[in-house]
Amino acid sequence: MTTDSPATPPNTKSMDDIMSLCKRRGFVYPASEIYGGINGFWDYGPMGAQLKKNLRDAWWTDVVMRGCNGKLGPDGKPVSIVPVDTCIIQNPKVWEASGHVAGFNDPMVTDMSTPDGKRFRADHLYGFSLMPKPVAENMQLLAEHLAGRMTIEAHPELTVIASTLGEALAQLQGDKRSTKKYTFDGFQEHETNGVKNLMSLATRSDGAEYVAMIHQVTMDEYAKDIEKIPSPFTGKAASLTPPRAFNLMFKTFIGATASEDDVAYLRPETAQGIFVNFKNVVDTTRVSVPFGIAQTGKSFRNEVTPRNFTFRSREFEQMEIEFFCHPDDAKDWYVFWRDWRMQWWQDLGLRGENLILREHDCDELAHYAKEGAGTSDIEYRFPFTAPGYGELEGIAHRTDFDLAQHEKHARAKLKYFDSTRGELAKNGQPKGEHYLPHVIEPSGGLDRGVLAILCEAYTVDESRPSPEFMKFHPRIAPIKAAVFPLVKKDGMPEKAAELHGELRQKFGHLGAIEYDEKQSIGKRYARMDEAGTPYCFTIDGDSLTDGTVTVRDRDTGQQERMKMEDVAAFLGEKLGV
RNA sequence: GCGGGUGUAGCUCAGUGGUAGAGCGUCACGUUGCCAACGUGAAUGUCGUCGGUUCGAAUCCGAUCACCCGCUCCA
Numbered sequence: 001m002t003t004d005s006p007a008t009p010p011n012t013k014s015m016d017d018i019m020s021l022c023k024r025r026g027f028v029y030p031a032s033e034i035y036g037g038i039n040g041f042w043d044y045g046p047m048g049a050q051l052k053k054n055l056r057d058a059w060w061t062d063v064v065m066r067g068c069n070g071k072l073g074p075d076g077k078p079v080s081i082v083p084v085d086t087c088i089i090q091n092p093k094v095w096e097a098s099g100h101v102a103g104f105n106d107p108m109v110t111d112m113s114t115p116d117g118k119r120f121r122a123d124h125l126y127g128f129s130l131m132p133k134p135v136a137e138n139m140q141l142l143a144e145h146l147a148g149r150m151t152i153e154a155h156p157e158l159t160v161i162a163s164t165l166g167e168a169l170a171q172l173q174g175d176k177r178s179t180k181k182y183t184f185d186g187f188q189e190h191e192t193n194g195v196k197n198l199m200s201l202a203t204r205s206d207g208a209e210y211v212a213m214i215h216q217v218t219m220d221e222y223a224k225d226i227e228k229i230p231s232p233f234t235g236k237a238a239s240l241t242p243p244r245a246f247n248l249m250f251k252t253f254i255g256a257t258a259s260e261d262d263v264a265y266l267r268p269e270t271a272q273g274i275f276v277n278f279k280n281v282v283d284t285t286r287v288s289v290p291f292g293i294a295q296t297g298k299s300f301r302n303e304v305t306p307r308n309f310t311f312r313s314r315e316f317e318q319m320e321i322e323f324f325c326h327p328d329d330a331k332d333w334y335v336f337w338r339d340w341r342m343q344w345w346q347d348l349g350l351r352g353e354n355l356i357l358r359e360h361d362c363d364e365l366a367h368y369a370k371e372g373a374g375t376s377d378i379e380y381r382f383p384f385t386a387p388g389y390g391e392l393e394g395i396a397h398r399t400d401f402d403l404a405q406h407e408k409h410a411r412a413k414l415k416y417f418d419s420t421r422g423e424l425a426k427n428g429q430p431k432g433e434h435y436l437p438h439v440i441e442p443s444g445g446l447d448r449g450v451l452a453i454l455c456e457a458y459t460v461d462e463s464r465p466s467p468e469f470m471k472f473h474p475r476i477a478p479i480k481a482a483v484f485p486l487v488k489k490d491g492m493p494e495k496a497a498e499l500h501g502e503l504r505q506k507f508g509h510l511g512a513i514e515y516d517e518k519q520s521i522g523k524r525y526a527r528m529d530e531a532g533t534p535y536c537f538t539i540d541g542d543s544l545t546d547g548t549v550t551v552r553d554r555d556t557g558q559q560e561r562m563k564m565e566d567v568a569a570f571l572g573e574k575l576g577v
Numbered sequence: 578g579c580g581g582g583u584g585u586a587g588c589u590c591a592g593u594g595g596u597a598g599a600g601c602g603u604c605a606c607g608u609u610g611c612c613a614a615c616g617u618g619a620a621u622g623u624c625g626u627c628g629g630u631u632c633g634a635a636u637c638c639g640a641u642c643a644c645c646c647g648c649u650c651c652a
Binding site for chain 1: 641643
């Protein structure tokens with residue numbers, strides 16, 4: 001970041017206009033639109049599917065096949081990456097080990113008064129309340145209270161975490177804070193409007209009589225009186241966050257009977273498929289640490305609020321690398337990946353100050369990254385986040401958290417034997433070292449990448465005949481080139497069809513090569529501008545006599561003339577092949 | 578999850594109780610020798626969905642769904 005340059009204006013492009021173009025030109029459609037759509041899901045049309053494939057291919061080629069495009073790692077050696085393609089559905093124990101199932105399946109409350117922000121299930125909080133006896137004697141009033149139709153001042157004085165009422169009672173009876181001050185004549189269960197409570201007469205040390213109640217803290221009480229509920233850990237009031245349902249995991253059933261015994265989950269990240277195959281890859285493919293395993297694929301999360309076009313959707317595709325290295329080298333590799341991934345996005349056209357690299361502060365680090373060398377985000381300033389930014393890719397030092405978890409839960413030996421380390425033996429060879437590798441995880445969002453590229457490419461220039469156009473980098477443009485006969489006569493269509501066939505044969509594996517003879521030449525150029533086609537080749541009268549064609553550049557509108565036989569070489573160079 | 582807004586042709590939108598419209602785009606034919614050219618013609622609508630009020634609903638009422646914005650949330 002430079003400090004003396006003027007502030008970049010926020011991204012002022014209109015998201016409505018971008019979405020409109022995406023629909024009009026077949027980039028993105030609302031999923032199952034003819035049925036009214038479905039919240040949080042989007043489909044890609046012909047243009048979008050090819051754009052997305054081109055981005056995925058660029059990643060696959062540059063990261064996996066070319067090992068960071070040939071850039072040497074911090075150890076001075078070529079970067080080694082191998083791909084896998086693992087299942088969306090894994091053994092449910094995978095997600096127990098990774099922590100995805102246990103912590104985030106139920107409404108959770110976070111206790112901000114504890115140093116580490118303890119989190120517990122909302123329905124596991126039980127409160128101990130006291131009511132003056134005269135009120136309790138009026139059972140009608142009490143019933144109204146229990147049904148939530150009226151409030152009487154009976155906020156819990158004390159809370160505990162328990163999964164049942166009985167467990168709560170046991171805990172409270174062992175808690176000096178209550179037993180020191182009160183004597184009880186025995187708790188009995190009462191049920192009012194389906195709500196079960198334990199109630200007892202209580203006598204305070206000074207002789208005052210109360211009704212004591214142990215009850216589960218209801219959602220209603222959270223909503224109304226959360227400020228007054230004391231922390232179960234510290235006793236402080238006003239320290240609980242409202243219950244939040246983290247229905248992160250998509251649940252499904254294996255087999256036709258669909259019973260609770262057959263529960264499985266759609267993966268919330270591709271990473272775990274890599275971790276559980278770490279040993280397989282090490283044992284079968286002659287890789288050695290440091291090396292990475294890469295995977296692209298769909299993941300699923302029940303987002304709280306899917307929003308902002310495709311930015312936060314419930315089904316999305318990731319491009320993930322888990323890079324395994326010796327713990328001592330983790331810092332170097334973290335820096336390497338962070339910088340190279342930033343460079344990669346820039347090279348695809350996300351230049352300028354709409355793209356930033358942001359190092360996380362300590363307090364926002366994920367649980368698995370606390371001990372690590374750091375986490376950073378590559379963020380893009382989308383029109384809907386401006387002047388803020390939205391995450392495109394996260395680069396995290398995950399330490400050995402995941403491998404350690406799987407080692408424990410699966411009781412598998414995942415330690416790596418590194419024969420290049422350890423003290424030297426008598427013969428001068430290292431003795432080797434067993435260790436659990438640390439992991440640097442560059443995890444990118446493919447759909448978010450596509451969205452960023454769409455937003456970046458969208459350009460309005462009122463001075464052009466076609467003001468609205470898409471400035472895709474040629475490498476990811478879904479249509480690579482178009483061939484036109486200037487007019488539909490005099491043998492021009494035949495000549496153009498010939499060139500079209502040749503280009504399609506040579507470059508069709510990279511993207512579409514279009515042929516268009518409909519309507520005026522200006523309209524055809526405009527159509528291609530809107531689809532983001534970088535080059536248009538036009539056959540005119542001269543083509544028939546001297547074998548030259550014109551090539552028009554999308555961004556400048558400039559034309560130049562070249563020999564027809566040079567067209568393929570020209571386009572190949574522009575596409576970087 | 579809460580609050581606000583929007584929903585009519587592929588896109589942008591008009592239509593406030595009485596025949597479903599415009600511009601652009603698309604397609605066809607003609608014209609056209611390089612930048613959304615011109616002429617003629619054509620196709621395209623569960624008016625988001627369901628229900629109610631009414632002789633009659635795109636229009637009024639209710640519910641619901643989707644999208645947008647703000648809050649919240651996002652290991």
